[in-house]
Amino acid sequence: MTLAGGLPSGLAFLTGWLAETSETSLETTLSEWVRQTGWSSVGLIWPLSERSTTALLATPQDTKPLTQRPAELDEVLKSLLAGQTTLIRPVSGTAGRMYSLLTPAGSPAGVIWAERSSREPWEEVDRNYFHLAARLLERSPQFGRKIGPVLEPVRLEQRLKDAAVIAGRMAHDFDNILTGIMGFADLTQPLLAANSQPSKYVGEITKVGQRGITFTQQLHQLSRSAQVKPQPASVAAVLAKEEHRVRPALPNGTTMVVEVPPNLPSVAMEAGSLHTVFGHLVDNAVEASAANGKIAVTARSVELTGADARGYLGQASANQFVEVTIRDHGSGIKPEVRAKMFAEPFYTTKIRHRGLGLATVFRVLFAHRGGIRIDAATPPELGTAVRVVIPLASVRPAVAPPATVGAPAPGV
Structure with missing residues (x-):
């Protein structure tokens, strides 16, 4: 030298x-x-x-x-x-x-x-x-x-793991509080005259309590997202249910197209965890879409090399996977927002959101030896393409060990 x-x-x-x-x-x-x-x-x-x-x-x-x-x-x-x-x-x-x-x-x-x-x-x-x-x-x-941000998946998982422990405890405490609020609101409502002002006030308390329950459910989801559930499941079946769920919420004129090959293999992740991953990502695509836009969901079998696998944030390694891509035709992700995604856990630009969705998706995929990647759409198209890879059930890798700070990222 x-x-x-x-x-x-x-x-x-x-x-x-x-x-x-x-x-x-x-x-x-x-x-x-x-x-x-x-x-x-x-x-x-x-x-x-x-x-x-x-x-x-x-x-x-x-x-x-x-x-x-x-x-x-x-x-x-x-x-x-x-x-x-x-x-x-x-x-x-x-x-x-x-x-x-x-x-x-x-x-x-x-x-x-x-x-x-x-x-x-x-x-x-x-x-x-x-x-x-x-x-x-x-x-x-x-x-x-x-x-964009340079991330170490193991360090990110450790940070989210610590946060998930606190989130689980908070969710349990808030569940107890909300149970009391909702219970007494339900008991009070029949005692009030229909459409009276007090009845409307109690109705508002019930609505706020429901929003609180939704939030604590998200906290529970984050705290449990690292549980490995590798029972084989069909990506096609889960995507079909997600499509049915979100269609009523699509913006005016927006279409959603799901294309899944009929012979797509099962993956090493049970249906509930798949719903968690795809549910958050599809919801994000719906919120990002403008009127008369399009959401395209595609799936395919892929075989990744070690270099390919490093392109996904998570624990993917050289193996066979199902890759699911969810594309929206919205305005895309601004550079300053992209710089904070994952690098700042729970970061969000949405007023009524808490940034729990992507954190939960990452933890589920990390635990199951999968990964996620977020790209800008290929010009001249606008929008964002989110890709996730999940190992095939037939070649399921070993269960992910507990994250250790300082451990090398897979593929290094």
Whole structure:
């Protein structure tokens, strides 16, 4: 390695990325890395699709937008997505171009590469260093400011687990209070003249009590959401019931289309938990939809590689899954809102909501070795696409162990 101080110095420089507390940009970080290593350049593309939002080329002098993708990139990605950690391709006048994937949890994959002088051939230690650099960069705050929050699923689950314990206790206490309020309201109502002012007041107390019960039910749902219930269930049957439930609540002119193949395999999650996951997500899609919009729900069988699985926030790993996608045609999620989703548990922009829905969905999927991913719709369409993956019942993975702070995320 050409780093002053060798490998120890190089590792110290990398770990500084995670400790970064200033507003240093990704562009500045990459240029500084090129200068520290003595390399010629570092390139980065995220995500891998043709509509990449971040495409950079860093040199010792500065970092500029990438104007042309490497010619060999598509061929390289096939090997990386199949599981190879690093790959070197010959480039005239250099030691070759070394590649590695970027796989931030809960986000699409990207790619990073480095070039250096032909006088310094790449060695095995360079491969290991570069692979480690990619893993640290995808977790760094600099990268997170570019693509959205960088989340560690295990840490997120631990935070939600702690909150769920408190939520369960609060729900139990509020249940007792609401039982008294609702009970005495019900006893009082028959004693009052119909349509009298006191009768209307008691009716309002009953309505408020019902809203309180709905809230405590959500708290109970969060507190119990990590219970693993892997009994096989049909995604098609649950989606059909959810469609029937929400149709009366669709905005004027809004349509809902559910497309599920007839031979879709059963998943390793019982029907009640499936209703919890799909119920919250479909409700969100309904609320996000404008008049004359469309909600599209599709399902399919998929086989994920380790890199694919890292694109879902949760505990998905290389395996076979059912993927369900729920798309709305609303205004989409604003960048400032996306930056707080999951990163701030219970964050919500809705006045009458408490931000419990996505937290509950995440915990259910995490416990069942599944995952969730939220993307903007592909232009020219508007809206949001939410994807969840649930393991097939026929290949059910081992039950998720209790979350431990500091444990590595799956696929790392």
